[in-house]
Amino acid sequence: MDLLELTNREVDSATDAAKEILTVDTPHPRPQLQRAHWQSLNGTWKFAYDDQGQCCQPSDLKEFNHHIQVPFAPESIQSGIGDTKFHANCWYEREFATPSGEGRLLLHFGAVDYHARVWVNDQFVGEHEGGHTPFTIDITAVLNDSGMTKVTVWAQDDPQDLAKPRGKQDWQLEPHSIWYP
Numbered sequence: 259m260d261l262l263e264l265t266n267r268e269v270d271s272a273t274d275a276a277k278e279i280l281t282v283d284t285p286h287p288r289p290q291l292q293r294a295h296w297q298s299l300n301g302t303w304k305f306a307y308d309d310q311g312q313c314c315q316p317s318d319l320k321e322f323n324h325h326i327q328v329p330f331a332p333e334s335i336q337s338g339i340g341d342t343k344f345h346a347n348c349w350y351e352r353e354f355a356t357p358s359g360e361g362r363l364l365l366h367f368g369a370v371d372y373h374a375r376v377w378v379n380d381q382f383v384g385e386h387e388g389g390h391t392p393f394t395i396d397i398t399a400v401l402n403d404s405g406m407t408k409v410t411v412w413a414q415d416d417p418q419d420l421a422k423p424r425g426k427q428d429w430q431l432e433p434h435s436i437w438y439p
Contacts (some may be wrong), residue, residue, distance in 0.1 A: 267334040275345055295357055295359065297354065297357060298408070299328070299352060299354060300327075300328070300329050301327065301328060301352075301409065302325050302327060302328075303325070303326050303327075303328050303350045303351060303352040304318055304322035304324075304325060304326075304351040304352065304354075305322060305324040305326035305332070305339070305348065305351075306319060306321065306322045306323055306324060306348065306349045306352070307324075307326060307332075307345045307347070307348050307349075308347040308348060308349060308412075309346065309347065311346060311347045311350040311372075311414075313347070313349065313352050313412070315377070315382070316349070316351070316377050316380060316412075317380070317412040319349055322349065322351055324338075324339055324425055325338060326339055326350065329349065329350075329368065329413075330422065331371070331424055332345070332348060339404055344417045345411050346414060346415065346417065346418075347356055347412065347413070347414050348412075349410065349411070349412055349413075350410070350413065350414050351408065351410045351411070352408070352409055353406050353407065353408045353409075354406070354409070355405060355406060355407075356401055356404075356405055356406060356407045360394055362398045363396070363397050363398050363401060363407075363411050364394050364395070364396055364397070365378070365383075365394065365395045365396075365397050365409065366392065366393075367386070367392060367394070367395045367397075367411075368392050369388075369389060369392060370386065370389065370390060370411065370413050370414075371389030371390075371413065371415050372387065372388070372389035372414065372415040373385070373386070373387045373413070373414040373415070374386050374387075374411055374412065374413050374414075375391075375411070375412045376409065376410070376411050376412075377409070377410040377411075378397045378400045378401075378407060378408065378409055378410075379400050379401070379402055379407060379408050380408070380410075381400045383395050383397055383400060388422075389415065389422070389423075
């Protein structure tokens with residue numbers, strides 16, 4: 259079955275399956291680096307496409323009109339979106355309870371494809387380029403006393419930019435040779 263032929267019921271079913279995967283009591287993703295206090299931010303995030311690239315910071319975005327299951331990509335059915343069209347820019351946002359205690363609070367990303375900018379509590383905290391590499395940002399300085407922390411991520415991956423590494427993905431809409439869109 260072609261992915262574009264999926265019904266809403268099938269997408270909902272896939273999203274439910276993804277939620278089940280994400281709610282399993284998963285051990286620390288890197289056991290050799292396990293810490294006593296860590297929290298996974300995988301799960302439901304607010305999500306929006308910015309196809310025209312008009313939003314430069316979170317306040318420019320009018321609304322997050324989707325929800326996505328992270329760590330799944332928007333093209334994946336398990337993400338709850340399953341949109342395989344090209345979208346150069348997208349936004350993610352999530353709030354979480356700030357852990358109490360002393361020490362630093364590090365925000366770790368396994369990967370964001372391809373260029374990412376990150377805001378915490380509406381303050382820009384860093385950016386990273388490289389869709390296959392992890393990065394970490396110390397967000398201790400921008401925490402507030404509310405007990406909640408808001409993380410907003412802009413992800414940009416222009417499929418027309420031939421300078422970026424692509425693997426077997428390609429910018430053409432139809433498969434050709436050994437490449438696929």
